[in-house]
Amino acid sequence: MVREREKRRREKEREVRVREHRGRERREEEKGREERAGEREEREEEEKGREEEDREGEREEGIENIKGGERRGERGEREKIKRGRQKRKERREQGESVEGGERGEKRESEGERREQRREKVEGGEREEKKRKEREESRGEREEKEKGRERRGERGKRGGRDKGREEEEEREGEKRRERRERRLREREKRKRGREKVRGEREEEERERGGEKRERRDRIERGGGEGERREKSLDKFGGKKRCNKRRRKRRERRGEKEREKVKGKRKKRKDERRAKRRRD
Structure with a gap:
């Protein structure tokens, strides 16, 4: 009887140890998963912030360069047409056939006429477009100047430069606010994770202390109350x-x-x- 009771007691203790070991491993795995997820979130936030800043920078550069680019593109097309015309003229002067004799010359002269007509039409459209843009920008500038005069904010330098500076200042302020907000949110999440981790560690420490006390009481061989407590705690609810x-x-x-x-x-x-x- 005594040996069987001792054997049962040892088996129960072994089960308790195995269960505690498995619980510890599971908690460590969960903790590792949570920490990895937190680090991944931080990395994603940083990458997102960098991409957003890059996009904003590209957009600003694009807005500044777009008009100059359009002008350069038109100038390049005109220069290409002129170079082609000059080459054909030189060939004719040297007596060379262009695209096969007289038919080639005829086709080329028709092509030149078409190009001249197209250029004239495009030039007219471009001039009209530029005139409209100038009128619109002049109207906008006048409206801005009137608004500033009404508010008593007339600056020393008026016009587009002042407006662009104000716009850039506003954009820079917005970017700063967004960056600060991202940093604040990241710090908040980090503090929350640290708080949760600290509470979990505290709970584990307390639980470990209670388990040690209970084990000591059982090993000392307490009375009926201690044995009952052992069986209750060992097998849970x-x-x-x-x-x-x-x-x-x-x-x-x-x-x-x-x-x-x-x-x-x-x-x-x-x-x-x-x-x-x-």
Whole structure:
């Protein structure tokens, strides 16, 4: 009996140790996953911020260079047409055929005429477009100047440069605000993770201390109360619930037995009384 009890006790202790070890491993894995997820989020946030800043920089450069680029492109096309015309003229002067004799010359002269017509039309459209843009920008500048005069903000330098400077200042302020907001959010998340980690470590330390105390009490061989505490804590809530259920069943059985015992006693007394009467 003693050996079997000792054997059962050792098996239970081994189960407890195995369960604690598995719980520790699971908690460490979860902690590692959470930390990796946090680091990944931080990396993604930093990459997103860098991409956004790059896009903003490209957009600003594009806005500044777009008009100059259009002008350069038009100038390049005109220069290409002029160079082609000059080459064909030189060939004709030297007596060389262009694209096969007279037909080639005829086609070339027709092509030149078409190019001249197209250039004239395009030039007219470009001039019209430029004139409209100038009028629009002049109207916008006048509106801005009027607004500044109304607000009492007329600057020493008026016009497009002042407006562009103000726009750049506003954009820079917005970028700074966005960067600061991202940094604040990152710090907040970091503090939250550290807080959660600290609470978890504190809980684990407390739990480890309670387990050590309980183990010491059990090893010292306490009374019935300590043994009961051991069995309850070792098997968790389910075991405790089963134990309560068993106790309840036992109490109910005792009541039933007492009831039956009472009935038997009653019948026995009745039989005795009947015998006396007889």
